Amino acid sequence: MVETERLILRPSRRADIAELFEFLGDPVAMQHTHSDKTLRECQRRVMVHEWRRRRDGCAPWVVVRREDGRIIGWGGLYEDPFDPGWNFEVGYYFRPDVWGKGYASELVGAALAVADKQLELAEVWAMAHPDNGGSQRVLQKAGFVFARHLPERNRLLFRRQRPVS
Numbered sequence: 001m002v003e004t005e006r007l008i009l010r011p012s013r014r015a016d017i018a019e020l021f022e023f024l025g026d027p028v029a030m031q032h033t034h035s036d037k038t039l040r041e042c043q044r045r046v047m048v049h050e051w052r053r054r055r056d057g058c059a060p061w062v063v064v065r066r067e068d069g070r071i072i073g074w075g076g077l078y079e080d081p082f083d084p085g086w087n088f089e090v091g092y093y094f095r096p097d098v099w100g101k102g103y104a105s106e107l108v109g110a111a112l113a114v115a116d117k118q119l120e121l122a123e124v125w126a127m128a129h130p131d132n133g134g135s136q137r138v139l140q141k142a143g144f145v146f147a148r149h150l151p152e153r154n155r156l157l158f159r160r161q162r163p164v165s
Contacts, residue, residue, distance in 0.1 A: 002061070002110050002113075002114070003066070004107075004109070004110050005106065006065065006067070006103070006106060007063055007064065007065060007066060007103065007106055007107065007110075008063075008064040008065075008066055009061035009062070009063060009064075009076065009107065009110055010064065011050060011053060011059070011061065011062070012047070012049070012050050012059075012062050013062075014043070014047070016046070016062050016071060017039065017042055017043045017046060019071045020046060020062070020071065020074055021036060021039050021042040021043075022095070023073075023093065023094065023095045023096070024042050024045075024046075024074065024093060025037070025038070025039070025041075026096075028096065029094075029095060029096050030093065032128075032129035032131065032132040032135065033091075033093070033129065045082065046060075046074070048081050048082070049078060049081065052079070052081050056078070056079055056088075057114075057118065058076065058077040058078055058088070058111075058114055058115075058119065059076070059077075059078050060074050060075050060076045060078055060091065061074070061075065061076045061107075062074055063075065063092075063094070063103065063107055065098075065103075072094055072095050072098045072103060073092060073094035073095065073098070073103060073104075073107065074093050075090070075091050075092030075093055075094075075104075075111075076090070076091075076092070076107060076110070076111045076114075077089070077090055077111040077112075077115050077124065078091065086125060086127075087123065087124075087125045088115065088121050088124050088125065089124065089125040089126050090108055090111045090112070090115075090124055090125075090126045090142075091127075092104045092107050092108065092135075099134065100134065104135070104138045105138050105141060108139070108142045111124075112142060112143075115162070116162050116163065120162070122161065122162055123159055123160065123161055123162065124144075124159070125147075125157060125158065125160075126139050126157075126158045126159075126160070127150070127153070127155040127156065128155065128156050128158065129155060129156070130149070130154065130155075130156055136156065136158075139158045140158075142160065143160050143163075144158035144159060144160040145158060145159055145160065146158055147159045
């Protein structure tokens with residue numbers, strides 16, 4: 001578990017799936033990325049990532065708002081088991097009613113601390129949809145640099161090198 005100023009970031013549990021599916025399965029909330037079609041699909045995705053936490057030392061966290069204990073997002077540092085070959089990346093998914101409040105930046109900061117200090121990764125990647133300016137700004141503020149457009153995915157690839165100590 002990791003705590004930030006306003007968030008508790010913890011591993012996923014089966015009991016979280018229905019609440020996560022409220023936004024991970026919402027086509028509006030997930031308009032710029034993959035949307036789970038069914039509760040079962042959501043459960044599979046979340047639990048496979050959780051299984052990978054033991055192998056990789058990281059996986060998306062359930063994002064809980066400290067002030068009220070509400071699950072507001074899911075994300076963090078991971079190597080995507082459903083789309084291998086893209087290196088360790090940072091990803092984040094939030095309920096639409098909390099967009100624009102700085103939670104993504106807080107989550108990305110915590111994920112990069114794990115990448116830099118615990119896993120000592122030389123580089124971390126991230127992707128953003130070309131129409132998602134908010135996500136692009138979050139990445140740029142965190143030190144990610146635009147690398148290239150991925151036309152086959154309709155995504156912008158960003159990279160961040162580990163800072164030299």
